Amino acid sequence: MRFFLESKRHILLALVIYAALRLLFSLGIVSEYIEQVVIYVFIVILAATGLNVIYGYTGQFSLGHAAFYGIGAYTSAYLAKTSGLESIFFFPATILAGGLMAALVAYVIGIPILRLRDDFLGIATLGFGILVRVFFDNSDRISEVLGGSRGFTGIVKLTNLETAFFVTVFLLLVTRNLITSRYGLFWRCIKEDETASASIGINTARMKLMAFVYGCFLAGVAGALYAHLYTFLHPSNFDFLRSIDFLIIVILGGMGNIAGTIYAGFIWVGFIEGLRIALPGNILDLRWVFIPLLLIALMMWRPYGLMTKKKG
Amino acid sequence: MTAVLEVDRLTKSFGGIQAVDGISFKVPPGETLGIIGPNGAGKTTVFNLITRFYTPDSGDIRFMGRSVTHLAPHRLARLGIGRTFQNLRLFRELTVAENITSAYLSGNRYSPFAGIFRTDRHSVVEKKAWQKAYTLMDFLGLAGKGDAPAGSLPYGEQRRLELARALAIEPKLLLIDEPGAGMNPREIRDLVETLRDVKKRFNLTIIMIEHQMGLVMNISDHILVMDFGEKIMQGTPAEVRRDARVIEAYLGEEGPA
Numbered sequence: 001m002r003f004f005l006e007s008k009r010h011i012l013l014a015l016v017i018y019a020a021l022r023l024l025f026s027l028g029i030v031s032e033y034i035e036q037v038v039i040y041v042f043i044v045i046l047a048a049t050g051l052n053v054i055y056g057y058t059g060q061f062s063l064g065h066a067a068f069y070g071i072g073a074y075t076s077a078y079l080a081k082t083s084g085l086e087s088i089f090f091f092p093a094t095i096l097a098g099g100l101m102a103a104l105v106a107y108v109i110g111i112p113i114l115r116l117r118d119d120f121l122g123i124a125t126l127g128f129g130i131l132v133r134v135f136f137d138n139s140d141r142i143s144e145v146l147g148g149s150r151g152f153t154g155i156v157k158l159t160n161l162e163t164a165f166f167v168t169v170f171l172l173l174v175t176r177n178l179i180t181s182r183y184g185l186f187w188r189c190i191k192e193d194e195t196a197s198a199s200i201g202i203n204t205a206r207m208k209l210m211a212f213v214y215g216c217f218l219a220g221v222a223g224a225l226y227a228h229l230y231t232f233l234h235p236s237n238f239d240f241l242r243s244i245d246f247l248i249i250v251i252l253g254g255m256g257n258i259a260g261t262i263y264a265g266f267i268w269v270g271f272i273e274g275l276r277i278a279l280p281g282n283i284l285d286l287r288w289v290f291i292p293l294l295l296i297a298l299m300m301w302r303p304y305g306l307m308t309k310k311k312g
Numbered sequence: 313m314t315a316v317l318e319v320d321r322l323t324k325s326f327g328g329i330q331a332v333d334g335i336s337f338k339v340p341p342g343e344t345l346g347i348i349g350p351n352g353a354g355k356t357t358v359f360n361l362i363t364r365f366y367t368p369d370s371g372d373i374r375f376m377g378r379s380v381t382h383l384a385p386h387r388l389a390r391l392g393i394g395r396t397f398q399n400l401r402l403f404r405e406l407t408v409a410e411n412i413t414s415a416y417l418s419g420n421r422y423s424p425f426a427g428i429f430r431t432d433r434h435s436v437v438e439k440k441a442w443q444k445a446y447t448l449m450d451f452l453g454l455a456g457k458g459d460a461p462a463g464s465l466p467y468g469e470q471r472r473l474e475l476a477r478a479l480a481i482e483p484k485l486l487l488i489d490e491p492g493a494g495m496n497p498r499e500i501r502d503l504v505e506t507l508r509d510v511k512k513r514f515n516l517t518i519i520m521i522e523h524q525m526g527l528v529m530n531i532s533d534h535i536l537v538m539d540f541g542e543k544i545m546q547g548t549p550a551e552v553r554r555d556a557r558v559i560e561a562y563l564g565e566e567g568p569a
Contacts, residue, residue, distance in 0.1 A: 181428070198386045202418045
């Protein structure tokens with residue numbers, strides 16, 4: 001199929017990276033903890049790429065991305081657990097369900113709130129994120145399985161290197177093709193000038209909604225992979241700070257730059273987890289001093305991200 | 313013959329200011345209508361009402377015989393009303409070619425699925441879009457600049473790119489807002505030539521707002537003069553030049569220039 005032929009360089013590169021990681025994991029060179037972190041990096045990259053579509057490419061400022069990540073995680077875990085389809089065989093279906101649920105919710109709330117611009121949209125998505133967090137906190141009233149503020153426990157572990165890696169690579173290629181198609185072009189037009197976009201016949205409301213729904217779909221899929229990696233979900237995993245994490249990765253990698261998001265995902269997760277290993281236990285909390293300092297430094301020297309030197 | 317555009321008693325006020333006060337006019341196919349008037353006369357507001365960036369308070373707009381007053385801006389563009397802006401509104405970070413292909417692609421579709429999986433439909437439409445972009449770039453003197461960011465072009469070329477972008481939607485009616493703004497006399501002469509060529513080649517009807525009398529008198533079949541949101545008069549360039557009300561609106565009552 002042309003999709004695979006056109007991407008053969010990327011696919012080849014991905015296979016090499018996969019083989020290297022598989023080897024590293026199988027030989028037992030790295031600890032299980034490191035393995036989990038590496039898998040987590042791919043999940044974070046996928047979710048951040050979703051935000052990059054929404055914010056980096058289309059210019060829609062969202063502070064609620066983690067809510068969709070959470071919706072995907074809870075949906076997929078709930079489905080797997082209640083239907084008893086807790087096997088790797090049905091895993092693709094539950095992942096897809098997580099993504100679709102996030103997309104559906106994005107569609108329903110996107111219609112009213114995407115009329116807002118810039119910081120107003122930021123506040124609306126922030127509000128939505130808090131709403132979802134409160135919903136998760138009280139979810140045990142709907143179904144005991146969801147666990148509410150005690151957390152959702154006993155999810156079967158299905159996410160491994162293969163699922164996380166290949167789902168992410170496939171969806172990154174899909175995203176790349178969308179970005180280089182007429183849809184990605186319209187998203188970039190809208191980011192630059194909505195009025196001019198409408199004047200050349202672009203249905204701006206529809207294209208903005210499409211970017212939002214697609215970006216949230218990616219977050220939902222990432223959430224589903226996350227749920228079945230850590231096997232435990234807590235509402236605090238999906239709060240405002242997690243949304244900020246994704247935002248940092250998008251800005252760090254450069255707005256509207258997929259390769260940048262990939263590097264930034266590695267750097268960001270590597271940095272946070274690296275500090276956890278590097279710092280002695282008694283000053284571990286100093287991480288939350290170093291991280292903001294890093295961000296301040298970044299904004300001063302590289303305000304357009306690590307990858308781009310100037311505005312681009 | 314049906315008029316390409318028919319504006320009927322259009323009004324628009326902002327707060328207490330009557331920006332457009334019951335204006336009516338018709339533009340027959342193939343005509344170039346120039347709109348002139350002092351600053352604040354409501355010329356650009358008329359454009360923004362026709363393209364529906366503003367909602368009219370009352371009145372009707374018909375395009376090719378069909379009422380389009382209630383349609384959204386992007387629908388009007390797809391029907392064939394193209395426009396340029398008084399202050400350039402290019403996609404500055406996009407390349408010159410992308411500025412043009414985006415306009416063509418808005419009316420020439422393929423599905424997201426076709427885009428993702430690169431079907432034949434995708435290849436055919438994309439190829440046509442790029443051909444269109446290169447044809448328009450050649451035609452408007454932008455050849456070889458396809459990969460440059462639009463914002464990096466000199467001012468005169470940005471104006472021409474905006475025209476190329478508007479032409480890429482294959483319009484029947486083109487609204488041009490002050491194409492001569494900020495141009496020197498030599499550039500104005502080139503612009504007159506370009507607009508003549510464009511009109512002939514694309515079989516267009518044009519409405520143009522312009523302050524440069526040399527340009528607007530030269531190119532328009534008819535001229536509509538506005539002041540305080542109203543139509544003062546409409547006539548041929550020769551008639552307008554002689555009209556006492558026009559001289560008054562432009563120069564005050566002290567006398568002719």
